[in-house]
Every structure is written in structure tokens, then in C-alpha cells.
Amino acid sequence: MRDASYDILFEPVQIGPVQTRNRFYQVPHCTGMGHRYPRSEAAHRGIKAEGGWGVVSTQETEIHPSSDLTPANEARLWDAKDIPALKLVTEAVHRHGSLAAIQLAHNGLHVANRYTRHTPFAPSAAVVDSDDPVQARAMDKADIKAFRRWHVDAAKRAKQAGFDIIYVYAGHDMTLLQHFLLERHNQRTDEYGGSFENRLRLFREVLADTKEAVGDSCAVAVRLAVDELLGAEGLRHDVEAHDIITALADEPDMWDVNLSDWSNDSQTSRFAKEGYQEDYTRFVKSVTRKPVVGVGRYTSPDTMVRLVKQGHLDLIGAARPSIADPFLPNKINEGRVDDIRECIGCNICVSGDNTSVPMRCTQNPTTAEEWRRGWHPEVFTKSVKPEQHLVVGGGPAGLEAALVLAKAGQEVIIAEASPEWGGRVSLESRLPGLAEWARVRDWRLGQLQSMPNVEMYLESHLTADDILEYGIANVALATGATWRSDGTGRAHRRPLGFLADAPVLTPDDVMHGKLAGREGPIVVFDDDRFYMASVVAEVAAAQGNKVTFVTPAAVVAPWSDHTLEQGRIQQRLIRLGVEIVPLHNLAGYAERQLGVECVYSGALRKLACDTLVSVTSRSPNEALWQALKARESAWAAAGIENVKTLGDCHAPGLIAAAIYAGHAYGRAAMGEGRVLREDRMLAD
Ligand code: ADP
Numbered sequence: 001m002r003d004a005s006y007d008i009l010f011e012p013v014q015i016g017p018v019q020t021r022n023r024f025y026q027v028p029h030c031t032g033m034g035h036r037y038p039r040s041e042a043a044h045r046g047i048k049a050e051g052g053w054g055v056v057s058t059q060e061t062e063i064h065p066s067s068d069l070t071p072a073n074e075a076r077l078w079d080a081k082d083i084p085a086l087k088l089v090t091e092a093v094h095r096h097g098s099l100a101a102i103q104l105a106h107n108g109l110h111v112a113n114r115y116t117r118h119t120p121f122a123p124s125a126a127v128v129d130s131d132d133p134v135q136a137r138a139m140d141k142a143d144i145k146a147f148r149r150w151h152v153d154a155a156k157r158a159k160q161a162g163f164d165i166i167y168v169y170a171g172h173d174m175t176l177l178q179h180f181l182l183e184r185h186n187q188r189t190d191e192y193g194g195s196f197e198n199r200l201r202l203f204r205e206v207l208a209d210t211k212e213a214v215g216d217s218c219a220v221a222v223r224l225a226v227d228e229l230l231g232a233e234g235l236r237h238d239v240e241a242h243d244i245i246t247a248l249a250d251e252p253d254m255w256d257v258n259l260s261d262w263s264n265d266s267q268t269s270r271f272a273k274e275g276y277q278e279d280y281t282r283f284v285k286s287v288t289r290k291p292v293v294g295v296g297r298y299t300s301p302d303t304m305v306r307l308v309k310q311g312h313l314d315l316i317g318a319a320r321p322s323i324a325d326p327f328l329p330n331k332i333n334e335g336r337v338d339d340i341r342e343c344i345g346c347n348i349c350v351s352g353d354n355t356s357v358p359m360r361c362t363q364n365p366t367t368a369e370e371w372r373r374g375w376h377p378e379v380f381t382k383s384v385k386p387e388q389h390l391v392v393g394g395g396p397a398g399l400e401a402a403l404v405l406a407k408a409g410q411e412v413i414i415a416e417a418s419p420e421w422g423g424r425v426s427l428e429s430r431l432p433g434l435a436e437w438a439r440v441r442d443w444r445l446g447q448l449q450s451m452p453n454v455e456m457y458l459e460s461h462l463t464a465d466d467i468l469e470y471g472i473a474n475v476a477l478a479t480g481a482t483w484r485s486d487g488t489g490r491a492h493r494r495p496l497g498f499l500a501d502a503p504v505l506t507p508d509d510v511m512h513g514k515l516a517g518r519e520g521p522i523v524v525f526d527d528d529r530f531y532m533a534s535v536v537a538e539v540a541a542a543q544g545n546k547v548t549f550v551t552p553a554a555v556v557a558p559w560s561d562h563t564l565e566q567g568r569i570q571q572r573l574i575r576l577g578v579e580i581v582p583l584h585n586l587a588g589y590a591e592r593q594l595g596v597e598c599v600y601s602g603a604l605r606k607l608a609c610d611t612l613v614s615v616t617s618r619s620p621n622e623a624l625w626q627a628l629k630a631r632e633s634a635w636a637a638a639g640i641e642n643v644k645t646l647g648d649c650h651a652p653g654l655i656a657a658a659i660y661a662g663h664a665y666g667r668a669a670m671g672e673g674r675v676l677r678e679d680r681m682l683a684d
């Protein structure tokens with residue numbers, strides 16, 4: 001039974017001519033699937049509707065070949081032949097009584113049109129915003145007229161595909177309609193440029209066109225960036241955005257408001273906490289009578305109730321919380337708030353879209369696997385005859401494997417060597433800014449601890465002898481990995497002999513407190529290229545040491561560009577006074593001096609270094625596996641049938657990969673072996 005204080009979240013809301021059954025609104029978000037994986041896309045959106053989201057939106061949908069985001073996998077509605085793929089989405093969403101929304105987009109100078117070879121369009125002649133050596137041309141009146149027609153045509157096709165809510169989109173510094181609004185992109189001198197009213201003209205026209213074309217039966221929503229966090233260089237919520245919403249107040253059927261660009265809209269938990277957009281979006285309801293949706297990585301139903309009661313939002317927008325737990329609304333409705341699998345704000349999902357592949361989620365391994373593998377986030381094949389399973393290691397891989405097996409009705413024993421659960425997640429969540437990552441552990445523990453078919457043992461370091469003695473049929477080894485101290489990584493493929501005599505610490509040492517109290521200059525060498533070295537540098541800087549960050553890469557943490565964090569990470573290190581030495585490898589160590597050499601010229605440089613924290617790569621902890629393998633001939637007599645390695649002890653990777661490995665192990669044990677491929681549907 002649902003807690004009555006949450007009733008308000010389940011009230012219907014009228015949005016123009018359509019009504020949503022509750023206030024849970026999955027705002028448009030990319031999935032890395034789009035038009036290239038239409039069945040996967042549809043199944044993913046359908047699961048959200050099944051989980052209780054009253055509105056489920058597509059990602060941005062290209063309306064014309066001059067808005068070609070290739071190789072990104074966005075939705076596409078260039079012509080009528082794109083309708084069937086999107087119909088799969090609307091049918092999947094309608095099947096569960098939810099409304100389907102589509103975010104129409106023309107991406108202006110945000111695209112290089114790599115596939116269609118079309119010349120990009122912009123308000124004024126300008127280079128595109130990617131690194132492509134391509135310029136956009138200033139649209140003339142005929143281009144503007146054509147664009148208005150494409151938008152109308154796309155809106156009509158969207159209606160034909162069955163969408164209930166159709167967006168006019170001006171956000172993320174990614175769309176033509178926003179480019180026209182912004183002075184830095186729009187330097188026109190005709191009636192579409194110059195004054196505020198002129199810059200607003202195209203937006204106003206397209207909104208009116210869309211309402212006229214489809215507004216009889218579809219709601220027409222606006223998605224508007226209300227602040228770009230650029231000060232006077234960009235849109236500000238208390239200046240232009242305020243004026244835009246005031247000027248158009250009740251013209252759209254709904255306002256969907258957020259921050260721009262994407263790195264501001266989807267900030268990670270390392271840099272922003274739940275509700276981080278509130279100060280920017282709070283004003284919107286005071287200038288419109290139409291429903292307002294906003295986002296802020298909301299996972300707490302109490303916060304959601306507050307937002308509605310305080311008149312801040314009418315609809316609780318979510319992208320990442322709906323990915324991490326597609327069943328969040330149903331869980332609130334059923335009085336199962338503790339079962340909500342909360343997003344940790346890591347943006348691994350975002351990295352999928354940014355690398356043009358179906359996204360993965362750290363918390364929800366079934367995401368984007370609903371069609372390909374047939375995985376349902378809440379449904380597990382139940383075993384007819386429960387078997388016994390031993391899981392060794394209580395990190396993310398071990399906890400997830402144990403949980404899936406337990407949900408399938410198996411008998412599970414999980415043993416962890418240390419005094420706490422969570423493995424690397426527990427250690428890493430104590431690093432600066434990463435506290436929310438502990439949710440990976442806490443949600444799984446919360447589930448496991450209430451299950452009668454699971455036995456959990458801490459401080460239980462198991463050996464091969466122990467495992468043979470127990471004689472449990474199925475054994476999963478999830479013993480993790482250890483950071484290397486010998487420099488081996490991408491730049492240095494073999495151990496660096498000179499590090500043997502150097503004062504080297506690894507991230508494991510830092511997480512176990514061994515950096516604390518170290519005197520003198522610290523050098524962090526990063527060849528891992530994601531988050532770890534930068535958080536280690538933060539720890540070192542917080543101690544007051546002189547910190548130098550050396551990396552063979554051109555920037556700090558280049559892979560974090562995919563999680564939208566690179567700029568913020570580099571900025572933070574600069575603010576903390578960390579000296580950054582890019583494009584350098586390690587070359588030697590002697591007399592408290594670290595030698596580093598330029599990756600291009602080989603020019604040597606010496607850095608004062610009393611401690612080197614080497615962040616390069618990890619070795620799988622496979623000693624237990626090797627010991628068991630050496631005694632394989634004894635398995636059968638002991639009653640052991642299967643032994644498998646999972647997660648980081650199999651091959652070190654992301655936490656998301658360890659969770660996925662644990663999940664896949666559990667599913668496979670239950671005979672869930674389906675793997676479909678959309679790219680060869682004709683052959684299959
Ligand atoms: P993963 O990401 O693959 O889950 P982690 O390193 O996070 O890997 O977790 C591995 C866990 O396994 C650690 O908590 C570690 O203490 C535990 N572990 C390692 N070896 C053993 C062992 N022989 N017996 C029990 N637990 C072990």
C-alpha cells in the first residue's frame with residue numbers, strides 16, 4: 001500500500017488535449033540506440049511505461065537530413081519511412097497506459113552532416129561546434145521557410161506514429177531554435193536577428209506552426225534551456241529565459257525546462273547533488289499557467305512531493321533516475337520505497353550515447369538489454385529445483401550475482417574476506433565527491449539481507465581448500481583486482497624497473513589511508529585516463545602537499561569527456577593548485593626527482609617527488625582461481641560442477657561492467673541465454 005503522503009504524485013495532469021495518469025515524467029534522453037536499434041529502443045521505453053512513468057519520451061529526433069547526427073544513434077524522422085520504427089516505441093508505451101512524447105530536433109550548427117553531406121544550417125555563418133572542418137551557412141529566407149515546413153512535416157509524421165506529446169526543442173546548445181535565440185550564434189540583421197523579439201521570432205513561428213499542424217489532438221511542449229551557466233555570454237534564467245517564458249507564457253501546452261549545455265543539465269554526483277537545477281527553474285511556474293516539468297536527478301519521493309506542493313514543478317522529470325530504476329513510480333505506488341534502485345549520478349549511461357553504442361547503467365544492468373537479451377529489470381526466471389551457489393567476494397560483481405540467483409529462488413552463500421561489503425565501491429565511495437556510489441552496495445545489501453535463501457558471511461577469506469571442503473556445486477569467484485605499482489598501462493606496456501626503488505603508492509594504498517601524513521611533493525601519474533587519478537590528486541591536494549599531475553594524455557582524465565566531467569575535473573584540479581603536466585611519460589627516478597619525458601620529443605624534465613601515486617592499470621586477483629584450477633581433477637569428487645570468474649578478477653573494468661558480469665552470471669545460471677542482433681535481422 002502506498003503512503004498517503006505520496007498520493008499527490010499519482011494525480012493526473014492535463015497537458016493540452018492529453019492527460020497523463022500521474023506526475024512521473026521520463027523526459028527526453030539519449031540511449032545510444034535510436035534509429036539504429038529500433039527494437040531495443042522500443043523495449044527500453046516500454047519498460048519505463050510498465051514501471052509507471054506516466055509520460056515516456058524519445059531522445060532527440062532528427063527532423064531532416066540536414067540534421068544528421070551520424071554516428072550518434074539518435075531517433076530519426078526524415079520521412080515517412082521512419083514512422084514504423086517510432087511506432088514500435090509508441091505502441092510499447094501505450095500498451096501500459098502511458099503517454100508517448102517525441103523531441104523533434106533540428107541540430108543546426110551542432111551537426112557536421114557526416115553521412116548526408118548536407119551543408120549545416122545556422123542563423124549566421126559559423127564553424128560547426130564539433131572538431132569537423134566544416135562550416136554552417138547562414139540561412140536565407142528560403143531556408144527558414146523550408147525549415148519551418150520540415151518541422152511541420154515531422155510533427156505530422158510524429159502524430160501518425162502515435163505520439164501524444166510533440167516537442168519544440170530549444171536546448172543544450174544543440175538546436176537551431178536555440179541558436180536563433182542566442183546572441184553569440186545569431187548576428188543577423190534582418191527580422192530574425194538583433195532585438196530580443198527578432199531572435200524569438202523563429203521559435204514563436206515554429207511553436208505556432210506545430211500547434212496548428214498537430215495541436216488538435218497532440219500536446220505541444222517546449223523544451224527550453226533556462227540557463228547556460230555562462231553569465232552574460234549565454235542565456236540567463238533571470239534575464240532572457242525569463243523574458244522568453246513571459247513572452248510565450250501560455251502558448252505551449254507544457255514547459256520542460258532545464259540547464260544547458262548537456263554537461264550542465266546532466267551533472268554527475270561528483271559535482272552536483274539532487275535538485276541542483278532548482279535555483280534556475282523555480283521561477284517558471286510564476287510566469288505561466290501551463291504545467292511545468294523539470295529535472296535534477298530526483299530519486300526521493302519526499303523531495304518530489306515538496307516540489308509539487310511548493311508549486312515548483314507539476315511533473316517530476318527524470319532521465320537518469322528512470323534508467324537506474326524504470327520501476328521507481330510503481331515502487332512508490334506499492335509502498336516499496338526502500339526497493340528503489342537510486343541512480344548514483346556516474347553518467348556511465350551518458351558515455352554510451354557519447355560513444356555511439358547502446359547505453360549501460362551502473363545500477364541497472366538490464367538497461368538497453370530488454371530486447372537484446374530479454375532481460376526484465378524486475379522479473380527473473382524462477383528455478384524449478386533450487387541449486388546451491390557459493391559466491392566468493394562481496395564487491396559489486398559478487399553482490400549482483402548473489403542477488404540475481406537469490407531472486408531466481410536459488411540457495412546462495414556469499415563470503416567476503418574483509419569486514420565490510422561492497423569491495424571497491426565501499427573504498428571508492430570514501431573518495432572526494434563519490435559518496436553516492438555507495439548506493440551500488442547499499443541497494444544490493446538491502447535486498448539480499450531480507451531474503452531467506454541467502455547466507456552472508458563477512459571476514460571470511462576463502463581458500464581453494466575451503467571451497468573444495470564445502471563442495472558446493474556452483475562457485476562464482478568475484479575476488480576483484482589490485483592496482484599495479486610498476487607503471488604498466490597504456491603508455492608503458494611493460495613494468496618500469498626504476499619504479500622498484502621509488503616511493504610508489506597505488507590508488508589501493510591511498511584508499512587504505514597510506515597517503516595521509518606524507519610530507520613533501522606528490523606526483524600523480526595517470527595513465528588510467530578516467531576518474532581515479534583526479535580524485536587521488538584531490539586527496540593529495542587536500543592534505544596541503546604540492547601536487548603535480550602527469551599524464552601521457554593531452555588533458556586530465558580524457559575518458560571523462562564521455563561522462564561530461566572532463567572540463568569540471570580539470571577546472572577543479574587547477575583551482576586546487578595542482579600543476580598539470582600533460583603529454584609526458586615516466587622516464588626515471590633518483591634522489592627524490594621523478595624524470596618525465598615528452599611523448600613527442602622525448603625532452604626530459606625533472607619533478608620534485610617524495611611520493612609517486614601511480615594510476616595505470618589493475619591486475620586481476622586470480623590466485624584463488626589458479627589454485628582451484630590446479631586441482632580441477634578433485635572437483636567432481638568434492639561435488640563441484642562449475643567454477644567461474646566474474647567482474648574485476650576476470651578482467652578489470654568499470655563498476656558497471658562488474659555489475660553486468662554478476663547479473664549475466666545469474667541469468668545464465670537460470671538458462672537465460674538469449675542474445676539477439678538487430679544488425680542482422682534479415683539473416684535471423
Ligand atoms: P568486483 O568489482 O569484481 O566485484 P571488488 O574488488 O570490488 O571486485 O570486490 C572483490 C571483493 O572480493 C573484495 O571485497 C575482496 O575483499 C573480496 N575477496 C577477494 N578474495 C577473496 C577470498 N579469497 N575470499 C573472500 N573474499 C575475497
Ligand code: SF4
Binds near residue numbers: 324342350360362
Ligand atoms: Fe545513474 Fe549512473 Fe545509471 Fe546513469 S549509469 S542512470 S548516472 S547510475
